Amino acid sequence: xxxxxxxxxxxxxxxxxxxxxxxxxxxxxxxLHWLQQHPGGGIVSLFMLSSGKKKHGRxxxxxxxxxxxxSLHITASHPxxxxxYICAVRSTQGGSEKLVFGKGTKLTVNP
Amino acid sequence: xxxxxxxxSNKVTEKGKDVELRCDPISxxxxxxxxxxxxxxxxxxxxYFQGNSAPDKSGLPSDRFSAERxxxxxxxxxxxxxxxxxxxxxxxxxxxxxxAVYNEQFFGPGTRLTVL
Numbered sequence: 001x002x003x004x005x006x007x008x009x010x011x012x013x014x015x016x017x018x019x020x021x022x023x024x025x026x027x028x029x030x031x032l033h034w035l036q037q038h039p040g041g042g043i044v045s046l047f048m049l050s051s052g053k054k055k056h057g058r059x060x061x062x063x064x065x066x067x068x069x070x071s072l073h074i075t076a077s078h079p080x081x082x083x084x085y086i087c088a089v090r091s092t093q094g095g096s097e098k099l100v101f102g103k104g105t106k107l108t109v110n111p
Numbered sequence: 112x113x114x115x116x117x118x119x120s121n122k123v124t125e126k127g128k129d130v131e132l133r134c135d136p137i138s139x140x141x142x143x144x145x146x147x148x149x150x151x152x153x154x155x156x157x158x159y160f161q162g163n164s165a166p167d168k169s170g171l172p173s174d175r176f177s178a179e180r181x182x183x184x185x186x187x188x189x190x191x192x193x194x195x196x197x198x199x200x201x202x203x204x205x206x207x208x209x210x211a212v213y214n215e216q217f218f219g220p221g222t223r224l225t226v227l
Contacts (some may be wrong), residue, residue, distance in 0.1 A: 033216070041200055043218040086154065098144070098156040098167055099216065 003027050006087050006102035013109050019074040021105045023087030026068065033099065034061050034072050035086040043086075046072070077109045115219035117203050123225045124193055131224045132188040136205030143186050144206075144216060145170075145178060149199040157201075160186060193226045200224070 023032070034046040047054050047061040049070075054061050058077075063070040074081055077089045087102040093110055116135045124130050136143050145157040156170040160180045162211050171177070175193075180186040190197055204216040 034133050035218075041223070043202065043217055045217065048215045088154070097157055098170065099146075099154075100156070101154040103153040 002024045002102070003091070003100050004087055004089055004102040006105050008105060009103070010106045011108070013077050013104045013107070015078060015109055015111050017077050017109075019077050019081070019107065019109075021083070021085050021087075021107070023070045023072070023102055024068060025070075025087075025100075027089065028092040029089040029096075030092050031090045032063055032070050033088040033090070034070075035088060037084040037086060037104070039083070046085075074107075075108075079109045079111050082108050115203055115205050115217050117201075117219040117222050119222060120176075120220065121223045121225075123227065125227050126195060127192055129189065129191045130193055130224065131192075132201050132224070134186045134203030134205075134219060136184060136203070137140075137187070137217055138184075138203035140207055140217075141183060142206045142208060142216075144203040144204045145179060145186070145188050146204065147199045148202060149196075152199075153201070157188070158175070193224075195226045198224055198226045 003026050020077045031050050033048050033049055036044045036046050049061055049063050058075045060073040084104040084106050086104045088099040091100055118133045124125055141162055143160040146154050147157055148154045158165055158171055158178050159167040162183050163180050175191045178188045200221040202221045203219040206216045
């Protein structure tokens with residue numbers, strides 16, 4: 001079992017729909033990242049959080065430490081939101097600073 | 112600098128040749144990370160530097176892979192005797208401080224390596 005599981009793997013939505021992408025992890029963490037990877041391959045950090053909720057524009061990220069679960073929400077989705085969204089955790093095991101990544105969720109927003 | 116830069120952006124090499132990939136982190140960032148993304152696969156950790164030392168090399172897939180960082184800045188990832196399975200996008204990231212500090216990693220654009 002992967003340490004970081006994302007669902008769904010693929011998601012297709014119509015423009016304007018509310019999107020939710022889920023991430024569950026099985027290790028102790030010091031931080032959780034949500035990353036966006038566009039078709040060209042560049043990776044952009046969307047959020048880094050260790051508790052609660054963060055909001056940036058139409059994007060909202062939440063984390064529940066007790067349940068080891070995080071969600072990324074996109075309100076009023078737009079075709080330019082089409083990308084792969086990756087959840088990554090910074091594990092506290094062994095004092096490592098490395099990120100452990102989920103396999104990503106490919107989002108396609110149709111006009 | 113404005114962001115993390117990597118060079119070359121693309122590299123095509125023949126099986127058995129050595130390659131060097133370069134990463135220039137954001138100025139002042141003491142932590143530097145190398146990751147790899149193979150076709151159709153997720154990102155995987157390779158190595159992490161704090162300053163010039165590498166506390167975690169656990170992700171390096173074989174002894175053909177090595178990395179160094181000099182002057183607490185530029186890092187070079189070297190792959191010796193490349194194999195076709197080394198084909199991937201190699202990503203570098205940097206952050207201000209790595210040791211048990213809540214900090215954000217900034218990613219470079221990656222180097223796409225193709226081994227023929």
